[in-house]
Amino acid sequence: MTLIIRNEEKKDYRIVEEITRKAFWNLNIPGCDEHYLVNIMRTHPDFIPELDFVLELDGTLIGNIMFTKSQLISESAIEKNIVTFGPVSILPEFQRKGFGKKLIEYAMNKAKELNYAAIVIFGNPSNYVNLGFKSCRKFSIYTQNKVFPCAMLVKELVEGSLANENWLYQESPVYNFDQEKAALFDLNFEKLEKSIRGSQEEFYILSHSRIFDNLS
Numbered sequence: 654m655t656l657i658i659r660n661e662e663k664k665d666y667r668i669v670e671e672i673t674r675k676a677f678w679n680l681n682i683p684g685c686d687e688h689y690l691v692n693i694m695r696t697h698p699d700f701i702p703e704l705d706f707v708l709e710l711d712g713t714l715i716g717n718i719m720f721t722k723s724q725l726i727s728e729s730a731i732e733k734n735i736v737t738f739g740p741v742s743i744l745p746e747f748q749r750k751g752f753g754k755k756l757i758e759y760a761m762n763k764a765k766e767l768n769y770a771a772i773v774i775f776g777n778p779s780n781y782v783n784l785g786f787k788s789c790r791k792f793s794i795y796t797q798n799k800v801f802p803c804a805m806l807v808k809e810l811v812e813g814s815l816a817n818e819n820w821l822y823q824e825s826p827v828y829n830f831d832q833e834k835a836a837l838f839d840l841n842f843e844k845l846e847k848s849i850r851g852s853q854e855e856f857y858i859l860s861h862s863r864i865f866d867n868l869s
């Protein structure tokens with residue numbers, strides 16, 4: 654088995670979009686939009702090409718991870734340039750075999766080499782806690798309306814770099830895309846059936862949950 658992690662190249666674009674679509678299809682909603690996000694992200698100013706990786710198993714692409722620049726702004730107006738990843742995808746037939754973990758760990762080490770202090774993501778904690786991600790509450794990182802979402806997870810790449818401050822997280826606007834454009838983009842792909850799944854309810858619950866706690 655030969656496993657290679659390398660930067661995404663132009664020739665991979667369509668394959669990566671197909672992998673993303675298969676990984677997310679019917680997972681969070683009936684159908685998915687993440688392959689559109691992948692498509693528009695690559696030309697967005699917040700995109701970090703050095704942190705755009707594919708995972709190749711015996712010459713076939715089976716996974717991808719992409720990062721964007723984001724910011725933390727403290728109450729005393731300190732600004733920290735950090736990163737956010739997502740989408741991250743592994744083809745369904747290769748999931749839960751450790752490939753995602755290898756890809757994420759590799760990419761996180763590269764982000765550290767590029768001197769980013771931390772990673773903030775939105776995701777299902779069960780995918781990330783064993784990679785060292787912790788609740789945003791532990792680092793006092795909140796969103797615009799001062800809430801601590803349960804799905805907002807943080808990993809310090811430089812230990813202690815987020816200590817002793819309260820931080821507002823600002824993600825890249827690329828994540829607020831037009832869903833109608835995403836639906837049109839999906840017409841360029843092979844037809845897949847949309848269906849209702851339990852994972853969509855899990856996504857709803859998680860993405861609407863917050864840690865009920867005031868900033869102290």
Ligand SMILES: CC(C)(COP(=O)(O)OP(=O)(O)OC[C@H]1O[C@@H](n2cnc3c(N)ncnc32)[C@H](O)[C@@H]1OP(=O)(O)O)[C@@H](O)C(=O)NCCC(=O)NCCS
Pocket residue numbers: 676677680741742743744747748749750751752753754755775776777779780781782783784
């Ligand atoms: C999320 C995803 C990228 C993870 O990649 P993967 O190769 O499937 O995951 P791995 O096998 O490397 O496991 C990573 C962690 O997931 C969890 N995990 C693994 N197998 C699991 C299982 N059967 N049930 C629940 N959690 C499991 C564990 O926490 C594991 O870490 P550990 O091995 O230290 O315990 C991949 O499953 C995927 O593409 N999913 C669909 C798209 C998606 O959800 N993307 C992320 C959005 S938040």
